[in-house]
Amino acid sequence: IAKKRRIDRKCEDYFPILSLPSELIGLVFSFLPIEDRMRLRVNKKLNAIELNSxxxxxxxxxxxxxxxxxxxxxxxxxxxxxxxxxxxxxxxxxxxxxxxxxxxxxxxxxxxxxxxxxxxxxxxxxxxxxxxxxxxxxxxxxxxxxxxxxxxxxxxxxx
Amino acid sequence: RIYPLMRVTLTTSDGASVTVSRQLTKHSGFIEKAITDMAVDDNAVPLSAVAVDVDDATLKLVIEWLTEHRDDALPYPEKTDEERRADDIPAWDQAFVQKWDTKEDQQQTLYAVITAADKLDIKGLLDMTCKTLANKINGKTVEEMREILQLECDFTEEELAEIRKENAWCEN
Known part of the structure; x- marks a missing residue:
C-alpha cells in the first residue's frame, strides 16, 4: 500500500524542474554542495545547464x-x-x-x-x-x- | 522615495484584486517598475491597478512572505563569488514553506511561488524558495532525485558511462 501511495503521489505531485527557465535551474544548482550538483545531472538538459553555470x-x-x-x-x-x-x-x-x-x-x-x-x-x-x-x-x-x-x-x- | 502608507491594487491572472501597501510592493522590481511606468501621482490612493501574471492563491502566499519581510533592506544584496549555501534559511521562512508539506500539491505550490517570485522580481523570495528546492534534493541518490523530479534518463549508453565515471566519487 505504501508503495502504491508513493507511486500515486509521484503521478500527481512532483516538482517540474524542467519547466523552470534555465537560469533558475542554474540558481538551484548554485545552492547545492558539489557532490549533489554532480549527481543532479540526471538527464541531458540538467547536465548541459550544470556545465553552463x-x-x-x-x-x-x-x-x-x-x-x-x-x-x-x-x-x-x-x-x-x-x-x-x-x-x-x-x-x-x-x-x-x-x-x-x-x-x-x-x-x-x-x-x-x-x-x-x-x-x-x-x-x-x-x-x-x-x-x-x-x-x-x-x-x-x-x-x-x-x-x-x-x-x-x-x-x-x-x- | 517610497510612501509606506500608499497602496496599490494588484489584479491576478484569475481575475481577483488585492490591495496592498507600497511598503510590500517596494520589494518587487516588477511592480515598482510598473508603477514608475504609469507615471501616476504618487499621492493617488490606491494607485491604478497593476496586472500580475500570478494566480490569486499564489499571490496570497507571496503577500504573506512580503508582509513578514516588509522591513528587509533594499536593494537586495548582489550575489558575489562566495560559495552559496542552502542551510541558512531564516526560521520564519522555514516554517512558512513547511506549512505546504501537508498540502497534497506541495511541490506544485513551491513551483508556483518560485515562478511568481521570478516574474515579480522578488529576489529574496526567489533565493529562499530555490534554496528550499535545493534542500529537497540535497543528499539524495540519483534514483531519489529522479523520483522527486520525475525525470527519465535520456543519456545514451556512452554518455551515461561517462557521467558514472565522473560521479564515481560521489554516488551514494
Missing amino acids: KYFVEKLHIFELSNKGVSHRGFNPRHYKKTSYSSDFMRRIAMNASIGILEIELNSPKEFHYDVYNLIKNFNIGTLKFGCIIRLLLISLKKMHINCLSFSLYIEPMS
Whole structure:
C-alpha cells in the first residue's frame, strides 16, 4: 500500500524542474554542495545547464589515501570508498568551477598523478596547496596560472 | 522615495484584486517598475491597478512572505563569488514553506511561488524558495532525485558511462 501511495503521489505531485527557465535551474544548482550538483545531472538538459553555470567552491580537498583510509597527514575524508577513481571527476569540476583553495595531496609516483598534474592548469584556483613528491610537481608547475602557491614538502623514500 | 502608507491594487491572472501597501510592493522590481511606468501621482490612493501574471492563491502566499519581510533592506544584496549555501534559511521562512508539506500539491505550490517570485522580481523570495528546492534534493541518490523530479534518463549508453565515471566519487 505504501508503495502504491508513493507511486500515486509521484503521478500527481512532483516538482517540474524542467519547466523552470534555465537560469533558475542554474540558481538551484548554485545552492547545492558539489557532490549533489554532480549527481543532479540526471538527464541531458540538467547536465548541459550544470556545465553552463559557473560556481564557486571555497575549498576542495583531493587526497590520496592509504589502505586504512587516512591521508598522509591524517585527514579523514568526507567521501571514502575502498576503490580508485579516474581523474575524470576533476576534469569535469575544472570546466566551470572556481576554487578558492584547492588542496591536493599525492604520495606516490603513478601514472594517475601525471593526469592530476596536467589537470591542475585547467582549474580556476585562488590558492593551491600541494602535498606531493616535488619532483613530479615540477613537471607541470610551469604551466600553472595561480595567484599563490604554498608547498607541503616531505621526503620521497629512497628506492 | 517610497510612501509606506500608499497602496496599490494588484489584479491576478484569475481575475481577483488585492490591495496592498507600497511598503510590500517596494520589494518587487516588477511592480515598482510598473508603477514608475504609469507615471501616476504618487499621492493617488490606491494607485491604478497593476496586472500580475500570478494566480490569486499564489499571490496570497507571496503577500504573506512580503508582509513578514516588509522591513528587509533594499536593494537586495548582489550575489558575489562566495560559495552559496542552502542551510541558512531564516526560521520564519522555514516554517512558512513547511506549512505546504501537508498540502497534497506541495511541490506544485513551491513551483508556483518560485515562478511568481521570478516574474515579480522578488529576489529574496526567489533565493529562499530555490534554496528550499535545493534542500529537497540535497543528499539524495540519483534514483531519489529522479523520483522527486520525475525525470527519465535520456543519456545514451556512452554518455551515461561517462557521467558514472565522473560521479564515481560521489554516488551514494
